[in-house]
Amino acid sequence: MKLPMFVVDAFTSEAFRGNPAAVCLLENELDDDMRQKIAREMNHSETAFIQKLHPTDSFTQTEDLGLRTNRASPPLVPKPIFIEVPLGGKHSMRGCQEHKEIGENMNPTLTFVTLSGELKARQAEDGIIMDLPHCPTHHKDVKEVQDLIKLALDNVLVQDVHYSPDTKFLLVRIEDSYGRSFLENLEVNARDLTKIENTGKVQGLMLTVKGEGGGKTQGYDFYSRFFAPWLGVMEDPVTGSAHAVLGSYWSQQLGKKEIRAFQCSPRGGGMKISLQDSGRVDITGQTAFVLEGNLTI
Incomplete structure (x- = not known):
């Protein structure tokens, strides 16, 4: 056949x-x-x-x-x-x-x-x-996941931590001043993340930083990287499901429903995210x- x-x-x-x-x-x-x-x-x-x-x-x-x-x-x-x-x-x-x-x-x-x-x-x-389904997040006490964040980011300053119960993805927002190039060059020991978090509550780690937004040249509203060793994926090149979560978070943070995003893995890829009144998310x-x-x- x-x-x-x-x-x-x-x-x-x-x-x-x-x-x-x-x-x-x-x-x-x-x-x-x-x-x-x-x-x-x-x-x-x-x-x-x-x-x-x-x-x-x-x-x-x-x-x-x-x-x-x-x-x-x-x-x-x-x-x-x-x-x-x-x-x-x-x-x-x-x-x-x-x-x-x-x-x-x-x-x-x-x-x-x-x-x-x-x-x-x-x-x-x-x-x-x-x-895609809308995946809302809620604030997560950093103390509950501080060991996981410490392993992933060492002494990098963290601005916010959120969690998506629908996907079991943990969202960690790096302080805005770091920018895209820092996130792209960041070395993350993804394999050891499973040694720190083995309760089953976290299935994916999203590291994200605010982008440059609009301006004279059209930029990206936020950048991200996605690690899921709990699912056997050290780092995913570009992740649609993760952006259903990230889009929900950044829409609230930026006060806008149309967002441009870029996942800055070694392969890299971009998309447009639109939050719908129906509670769905359009990813283009x-x-x-x-x-x-x-x-x-």
């Missing part, structure tokens, strides 16, 4: 930047073990499986698709295990791009049924818009299509 496979870089218009992942189109559902084997074979941080919800559906006409996302076994795990990602927002972006590229589906919006509920993606002039990003082929199983 041959399965159409693609590699797409999300949140960028340039190849080899942004967040790379494999995308597989399925006529019929694969069992968990086979999907995990494919994810390990592709060897990307995540592999998205887009499938028909009903046998009579057509990739060229349907508006609703199934989306399951697997990642290769993380380096912290001594033997291969089944790992499925609950929130596949960035893959709805890739799926929207690839589905139109291959199937010529001209529906303005595609709905992806995932473990986290329905995620929608639609085409726009400046990229693809993902409709571009994609770069870099590989197309078939997987034989």
